[in-house]
Amino acid sequence: MDFSAHYHQSLIFLNEIRWELLHGRTHNVLIDVRQLVEISAPAAIVLLAELSRCTAYTQRQKSVRGNYPASDRAKQMLRDVGFFAAFQVKAPDITSPTKDRVYVRTASGNQSDGRYTRPFLSLFERVAALTPLASKRLYSALIECMDNVKAHAYDPSIIGDPNLVDEWWLGGFADPVRRRLALVFYDTGHGIPRTIKQRRMLRVANYARISDARILERAVNVGFTRTRDNRRGNGLPSLKDFIDLAPGGFLRVASGSGDLTYRRQSKLSAKRLPVPMTGSLIIWTIEEQPSLEWDGAGDLIEAGEQISLRF
C-alpha cells in the first residue's frame, strides 16, 4: 500500500473503509490487513488518520476490529509510525526487525503548536546533523501547515461532517544508513484546492474550471490568498523554502485531484491524480546525496531499494 505505484488501489481501499465505517450498514467491521505485504510511511499515517476519525464517529454504532499483517515489513512500519499505539492495541511481535530507520511516533493535534515539532527536529538534528537554518525552515513549514489546517482545512459549520475538526497528523523518520529524512503531514479536511475554489468562486465565477493541480501549483509557488486580505494565504510557499535549503530535497503535495512535486531549485510539477486524495497530504524528503533513483520520488516505498514512484 503506497501512494506511488499502488496509488489507485490504496485510495480505493481507503475510500471503501471510510464509506463502510461512516455510512455502511454493517455493524461488525473487520479491517483485514493480513495480506498486506508492504506499506509506505505516508500510507500508514493516512490509514491511521482515517481510522482515527472514522472510529471516533462510529464508536457507538460499530464494532471495529482488525488483524495484523503477516509480513514483518508491514507490521514493523505500522508499529513504527505508532499505528497500534494510536488504537491502544498491542504491537505484534516481529521476527526479524530492520533497524535502518528511526521513527518518531505519529503525532496528532488540533492546534498550531510548535512544541509538536520538537521530537522530529531533535531526531533530525541528532541523527542527520540538520543545520540550524534548515531546522528553522522546517519548523516554519510545519507551523504553517498547522495554521493552514486551523484556518482553512475544515468547515465546522457543516452539520454532520464526519471530521475531527482542525485535526492534523505528523509523522517522520530518519534513515542514517541511506542518510535520508522524511516528514509526512496530513489532514482529513476538504483539501487545499477545494477550499481555495470555494473562497475564490465568490469573486471569480469561472474559477471552478481551473484544475486542482494548477491551483496547488500556484498556491505553493507564490501563495494564494483565500480571503479578501492580501496579507493572508501566503504561507504555502514556505513548504518549499525548506526544500531549497536541503540537499536532495523533495516536496510532494497531494490534495483533491492535484499532485504537486518539487525538487530543490527546480520547477514545480503538477499532475492530475486518478483518484482524488481526501484531505491534504504533504511529504518532504531530503537526502544527503541525491541519486537518480529518487527522480519522480514522491512516496517512500522501496521495492528492492529501487524507488518506484510513477503514477
Next chain:
Amino acid sequence: MITYHFAKEFTRYPGGRLRKDGPWSGQQFREDVLLKLLAEHDVVRVDLSGARGFGSSFLDEAFGEAAKRLGVKKVKESLELTCDDDPMLLELISQKIEKATQ
C-alpha cells in the same frame, strides 16, 4: 530603549496567527508584548535569535498587523529587530510591515 529577548521572554516555539489557534501566536505576541512595549518606550529592540523558527502567519499577525494599527512609519521608527541566526528573517518581517497597508 528597551531590549526584549523573544526566545527567553516569550517562547522558543512561536505558534500560528491567532490566539484561538494555539499557544504563543502572533496575535498573542502583538497584543501582550509588542504593542505594550511600543506604547511605553520610544525605541524597542526585539532580539529574535534563538527561536525555533517563525511561520509566515505569525510574522504577519505580529509585525504586519502592528504596522497596520500603528502605521508603517511609526513601527519603522520605533522597532529595531535583530536576529543572529537567520539572515532572511528580518527581510521577511520588513516585507510584512511594508504590506501592512495593502
